[in-house]
Amino acid sequence: MAKRQPTGFGGSARPPVVSPTVGNPPRGPDVLRRKVVGVLVAGQILGGVGMGATLSLGALLAAELSGSSAWSGMAATMSTLGAALLAVPLVRLAQASGRRVSLAAGSLLAAGGAVLAVAAAAGRSFPLLLVALLLLGAGSATNLQARFAATDLATDRSRAKDLSLVVWSTAVGAVLGPNLFEPGEAVGAALGLPLLTGAFIFSLLAQLAAAVVYRLGLRPDPLLSALAAQAVDQQKGESRAGAARLRSGGWEILRSNPLARYAVTSVALSHATMVALMSMTPVHLRDHGATLTVVGLTISLHVAGMYALSPFFGWLADRAGRLRTILVGQALLLASLLLAWHGASSQAAVTTSLVLLGLGWSASVVAGSALVAEAVGVAERPALQGVSDLAMNLAGALGGAVAGPVLTAWGYSGLGLSSMALVVVVIGWTGRRIGGVRRHDG
Structure with missing residues (x-):
């Protein structure tokens, strides 16, 4: 095990000295980096709207379908478990096929969860709702991965800024989402959907749009571009070692x-x-x-x-x-x-x-x-x-x-x-x- 850095008061360690060239891809077109960040920001806002519009309603729907408020906490539980279970597979998919495929796949899984949530309410099926909430957790896992995607082509001078933009964009969507409850109910009523499911339509559309944004916008793929610009054999070795340590x-x-x-x-x-x-x-x-x-x-x-x-x-x-x-x-x-x-x-x-x-x-x-x-x-x-x-x-x-x-x-x-x-x-x-x-x- 590597020796830990000396720790000062407050628990912060002395940062190691790192060469400015280590860990950075060779200098490339700045326009590509900015394009990637812009695509990720758009995807994060859409994904945040989709998750924010349904997480709280999931608790209300769980209480209604189960017949007891004691089960309402299962909305957050299943969504969190879904994020945990799907995080590693989505990362492995990114390593194999790139961020474009992985982020789009995560958004599509979340969209599938929104469809199942509406079906669960229509069929009055609490077990099906739990499965839907599990799949909706893919949206959270996707949002987390998108933050790291912003650093794939970044340099030391832009990495923190790029990451912070994507983080802030997540907040924008997540804050807007819960305010779609009543508009969602109006849309749901117009479509003849069960009570408390209208906002899931917004979630479905937002996640599908996010998948399209990732799939079409991340060209060339930022992770694959970064790997191609560095020593590919060394990167693969580190990934295998990291997986074993995980x-x-x-x-x-x-x-x-x-x-x-x-x-x-x-x-x-x-x-x-x-x-x-x-x-x-x-x-x-x-x-x-x-x-x-x-x-x-x-x-x-x-x-x-x-x-x-x-x-x-x-x-x-x-x-x-x-x-x-x-x-x-x-x-x-x-x-x-x-x-x-x-x-x-x-x-x-x-x-x-x-x-x-x-x-x-x-x-x-x-x-x-x-x-x-x-x-x-x-x-x-x-x-x-x-x-x-x-x-x-x-x-x-x-x-x-x-x-x-x-x-x-x-x-x-x-x-x-x-x-x-x-x-x-x-x-x-x-x-x-x-x-x-x-x-x-x-």
């Missing part, structure tokens, strides 16, 4: 590396906290008389909180340290849960709670993900990042699954109170690490 090495790292264990756990628990409260909020608001417009606005503001200040939290993690930024995130999550506990009967309080929830998630995941990358050497990063993504998705799925029964048994206030246990774990562990760094420096 199967076993990541778990070995977690057992032997305390910083890696802390970073992966912090990201996973923060994500579980966010999914648990977010996934139950549409059901809680609807049960208390909120309109679909209010539900859509609340989720839109939550998603804006997740993405709007992520560049600031990245800057804060670099300046103040990873650990301190994780503490900021946990403080925001705790404030969100306290507000959910005490203000469950107020729509304004619930909306504010969801905004704080998104901000806390953003700070914790941005800083925690930076620690995941810094906990090991470059050769071991793919293995650890793969395990981290798996843990994050599984924690989110478990959080969504448990949140439904908790909501049924103890209400929204009880859900906010019980979720504080996850935050307390991260705060305590972070405090111990900061204390350990101080003792080491002293």
Whole structure:
């Protein structure tokens, strides 16, 4: 195992010295790079609209078809599981056939999920809805892969900028999507579709459009172009080695590396906290008389909180340290849960709670993900990042699954109170690490 870089106060490692020519494709037409970024931005906006328009309605539809709000959390659970299960196959498809094929395939799978969701509502089939939500998770996996596609042809001078553009475009679509609830119901009524399925038509059209954008727009393919510009044999060797480490090495790292264990756990628990409260909020608001417009606005503001200040939290993690930024995130999550506990009967309080929830998630995941990358050497990063993504998705799925029964048994206030246990774990562990760094420096 490669030796970890020395870690300073705040948990940030000293960056290694890298040659400016290593890892960059030879200089090529800048117009091609800009074209690729533009195509990815368009695809991400469409994909974000498709996912945002259906995720919250999936919880409402799950509650209706199952006959109990206890099953409403399965919407977030199945979607998250779908993203986890399909992420690796889509990456392997990209390695074999390029980003163009992989991203288009992921969008088509999500479109198929939208069709099945409408069929499930028409046939009153809860099991079929679970399959539909699983396939809709392909949209999330595709969105994640598209961010990395923006770096295929980038240089050190443009990589962060290109990546940030694609990330921000995801937020644009995700914020717009939930506000299509009522227009979707109007379209659904005109087409004779069951209640709560109209927005899935928007999702279907958006995902099909995204697939067309990726398939036709990514020519030449950015990943295949980058591989052709470098030592192809070396790239293939690294990919095979990375795949082998992904199967076993990541778990070995977690057992032997305390910083890696802390970073992966912090990201996973923060994500579980966010999914648990977010996934139950549409059901809680609807049960208390909120309109679909209010539900859509609340989720839109939550998603804006997740993405709007992520560049600031990245800057804060670099300046103040990873650990301190994780503490900021946990403080925001705790404030969100306290507000959910005490203000469950107020729509304004619930909306504010969801905004704080998104901000806390953003700070914790941005800083925690930076620690995941810094906990090991470059050769071991793919293995650890793969395990981290798996843990994050599984924690989110478990959080969504448990949140439904908790909501049924103890209400929204009880859900906010019980979720504080996850935050307390991260705060305590972070405090111990900061204390350990101080003792080491002293």
